[in-house]
Amino acid sequence: MVRIQTIDQDELNQTDEDLFQAIVNQQLTLYYQPFFDLRTTGMTGVEALVRWHHEKWGLLPQQTLLLLAKKSGVIHLLEEWVLRAACTQCKEWIDIGFGPLVVSVNLSAHAFESVGFGDTIQTILRESQLPPRYLELEITELAGGDMERTIGVLAQLKQLGVQVSLDEFGKDPVSIPYLSRVPVDKLKLDSTLIQQALTDAAQEAALKTALAIAQTMGLQATAAGVESREQAELLGELLCDLAQGNYFCEPLLAEGLVAKMSSQGKAFADAPARAKQGAGENHNYLREVLRNQQGMTFTFRKQDERFIHTFCAGELIYRIGLTPEQVVGNELCDILPRKEALRKTEHYERAWGGEENVTYEGVVNGVCYLAVMRPIFRDGRVKEVIASCVDITELKKAEEAQRVSEAKYRLIAENISDMIVVIDCHGYVTYVSPSVHTVLEVSPEVFLHQHLQTILPIEQLKRVWQTFQEIWSGSFPGRLPFPASTAMAAS
Numbered sequence: 392m393v394r395i396q397t398i399d400q401d402e403l404n405q406t407d408e409d410l411f412q413a414i415v416n417q418q419l420t421l422y423y424q425p426f427f428d429l430r431t432t433g434m435t436g437v438e439a440l441v442r443w444h445h446e447k448w449g450l451l452p453q454q455t456l457l458l459l460a461k462k463s464g465v466i467h468l469l470e471e472w473v474l475r476a477a478c479t480q481c482k483e484w485i486d487i488g489f490g491p492l493v494v495s496v497n498l499s500a501h502a503f504e505s506v507g508f509g510d511t512i513q514t515i516l517r518e519s520q521l522p523p524r525y526l527e528l529e530i531t532e533l534a535g536g537d538m539e540r541t542i543g544v545l546a547q548l549k550q551l552g553v554q555v556s557l558d559e560f561g562k563d564p565v566s567i568p569y570l571s572r573v574p575v576d577k578l579k580l581d582s583t584l585i586q587q588a589l590t591d592a593a594q595e596a597a598l599k600t601a602l603a604i605a606q607t608m609g610l611q612a613t614a615a616g617v618e619s620r621e622q623a624e625l626l627g628e629l630l631c632d633l634a635q636g637n638y639f640c641e642p643l644l645a646e647g648l649v650a651k652m653s654s655q656g657k658a659f660a661d662a663p664a665r666a667k668q669g670a671g672e673n674h675n676y677l678r679e680v681l682r683n684q685q686g687m688t689f690t691f692r693k694q695d696e697r698f699i700h701t702f703c704a705g706e707l708i709y710r711i712g713l714t715p716e717q718v719v720g721n722e723l724c725d726i727l728p729r730k731e732a733l734r735k736t737e738h739y740e741r742a743w744g745g746e747e748n749v750t751y752e753g754v755v756n757g758v759c760y761l762a763v764m765r766p767i768f769r770d771g772r773v774k775e776v777i778a779s780c781v782d783i784t785e786l787k788k789a790e791e792a793q794r795v796s797e798a799k800y801r802l803i804a805e806n807i808s809d810m811i812v813v814i815d816c817h818g819y820v821t822y823v824s825p826s827v828h829t830v831l832e833v834s835p836e837v838f839l840h841q842h843l844q845t846i847l848p849i850e851q852l853k854r855v856w857q858t859f860q861e862i863w864s865g866s867f868p869g870r871l872p873f874p875a876s877t878a879m880a881a882s
Contacts, residue, residue: 409445410459411853414468419443419456421476422642425652426495426613426633429626434652435633436493436527439477440642441469457499464856467817468844470498471511478519478526480645485525489649495527497558500541503530507819507840509547516551523552529579531558542572546748549574556613561601570604572763572781574748578605580631582616589621602629608777609767687760687780689718691739697722698739701775707782711755727755742766742776752783759784818843818856 413419423437443451451459460466474496481494502508516523528548530541545555556577557570561584570578580601587594605612614626617636626634643651687707691700703718713726723732723739735751742749742764749764764778810830813822819842823835844852862868 408853410443410456410463411465411468413443414465414472415849417472419469419472419476420644421473421480422644423480423494423648424635424642425640425648426493426635427639429623429631429634434492436495437648438495438497438529438635439473439480441473453497461499462860464860466499466501467842470496470502471515474498474512474515475519478515478521481525482519482521484645484649485521489652491525493525493527493554495529495556497529500531501817503541503544507842508544508817509551510840512548512553513551516553524554527554527556527577529556529558530573530575538572542574545574549747561597570608570779572750572761572779575610577611577613577633579613579615582636585614585616585622585626585636586618588625599629602631605632606630607767608765686782688777689780690775690777692775693743698736698743705780707758707760707780710782711758711760713755738762738764739776742778743773745773757784758782759787812838814843814859818859820846 420442422440422442424440425434426436426438427433428435440453441456442453443456445451456469457466460469477494477496481490481492484490484492512526512528516526530545548555554577555573555575556579557573557575558579559581560578562581578601580598584594584598584601588598589595602612604610611632613633613635614622614631615635617623617626617634617638619638622636623634623638640648640651682704684705685707687703687705689700689703691698693699699720699722700718703715708715708718718726723735726732727735731753735753738749738751743766745766745768747765750761752759752761754760759782760780761783762778762780764776766773767775767777807824808826808829809824810827811822811824812820812827815821819840820838821840823838825835827833827835827838838846843855847855
C-alpha cells in the first residue's frame with residue numbers, strides 16, 4: 392500500500408497524472424469479494440473492489456486509489472469507471488448462469504450529492520443491460536455535505552430499483568433519526584464491531600444494538616470483515632443476515648471467483664446456522680436506545696379501522712409537549728386537533744398500505760419535525776409501521792434565511808451582462824446565467840446539469856480539474872481561460 396506522506400511532491404504529481412491516464416485507458420482491475428447468507432450459506436452477491444498496478448508502487452488497493460483520486464480531482468471518473476465495469480461483469484455472469492448475483496459498489500458520499508448522479512446510474516444500467524435490482528450502491532454512514540440533496544438522489548435511485556446499503560454502520564453512535572431519513576435496504580456493519588466483539592463487551596453491546604435496529608426496521612444486516620469461525624458463529628447467534636470476509640473468501644478476479652465457486656459449490660456449509668437465542672436480549676437493547684435518542688420513534692397498527700399507537704419513545708416527544716403515555720394506546724384524533732389528525736392519517740394509510748419511506752412534516756407547539764414511516768412486513772403482510780422523527784426547527788429557520796439570500800443573488804446574476812456559471816465539486820454545471828445566450832449564442836440549458844468531461848476535450852480536462860482543486864483547497868479566486876470555441880462545440 393502506498394504511504395502518501397512519504398512521496399515527494401513531484402512523485403505525487405506524476406502519480407496523479409498516471410492515475411488519470413490509467414482511468415482513461417482502462418488500465419485498472421476489479422476484484423470481487425462475495426457476500427454469504429448465514430442461514431443458507433449460499434453466495435448472494437459480491438462487492439467490487441478496484442485495484443491499480445502501478446509500475447513503481449506495485450498493486451495499490453481501493454482505499455489508496457480513492458485518496459489519490461480525491462486529491463487529483465478525478466474521483467468522479469474513477470467511480471464511474473468502477474460502476475461501468477462492475478455492471479458489465481455482473482450482466483456477463485447472469486448471462487452464463489452464474490447467479491443471479493447482486494454487485495455492490497462503494498461510492499464516496501460526494502457522489503450522492505451530485506445533481507446528475509441518478510442520470511449517470513440510469514445510463515450505465517441501460518448500456519450494460521443490467522436489471523437495476525442487481526446493483527447495490529454503498530454510501531458511508533458518516534456522509535457529510537448536503538444531506539437533503541443526498542436523500543433526494545437516493546430516493547431517485549430507489550425509484551429506479553437500485554438497492555442502497557449504508558456502509559460502516561455502528562462506527563459512530565447509532566443515530567435513529569439519521570437512519571430513518573435515508574432510504575436504504577441494508578445496513579453494512581462496521582468491521583471493527585465484528586472484529587472486537589468477542590473480546591470487548593462494549594463492542595459486543597454496540598453490535599447487538601446495530602443488529603436489533605436492523606431487525607426492527609426491516610433492514611437486511613451485513614457483517615463485513617469476518618476473519619474467524621468464532622466471529623461467524625456469534626453473528627449467526629445474533630441473527631445477522633449476511634457476512635463477508637476472508638474467513639469465507641478473499642477478494643478474487645472475476646474468473647478466479649467463478650472457478651472457486653464452481654469447484655467448491657457449497658463448501659461454506661460449515662458457516663454457522665442461524666440461532667434464535669439472543670433475539671429477546673437484542674430487543675431490550677433496542678428499547679433502551681430508542682428511549683435515550685434525541686428524536687422520537689413510534690409504532691402503530693391498524694385495529695378495527697383505527698390506527699392505534701403501540702410504542703413511543705425519545706426526547707422529542709417531551710419537547711413538543713406530549714408524553715409516551717398520551718400517545719400509546721390512542722389514535723391521532725385523541726392527540727392532535729381534528730384537521731391535523733386527518734392530514735396525518737393520509738400518510739398513515741400509505742405506510743400501512745406497504746409504501747416505503749412515507750415522509751411528512753409536522754409542527755406542534757412551535758417545534759417543527761420530520762417523520763419517516765416504514766412498514767414492517769411479516770409473511771408478506773404489514774404487521775406494524777415504525778416511524779422516526781427528528782427536530783428540524785433550526786433547519787427550517789436556516790432554509791428560510793438561505794432562500795431569501797439566494798433570491799437576492801439570483802436577481803443580481805440574471806440581470807448583469809457577465810456570464811456566471813456555477814459548477815459543483817464533482818464537475819457538474821448547476822447554474823448558467825441567461826447572459827450566456829447573449830455572449831455565446833448558446834442556450835443555458837445546453838450546459839445545465841452537464842459534466843465537464845462532456846464539454847471539454849480530454850486533453851483540457853486534467854488542467855481544468857487541477858485549477859479547480861487549487862481554488863477549492865485554497866478558498867481563493869483563480870483564473871482559467873475557457874475558449875468560446877469549446878463552449879460552442881458542446882452545443
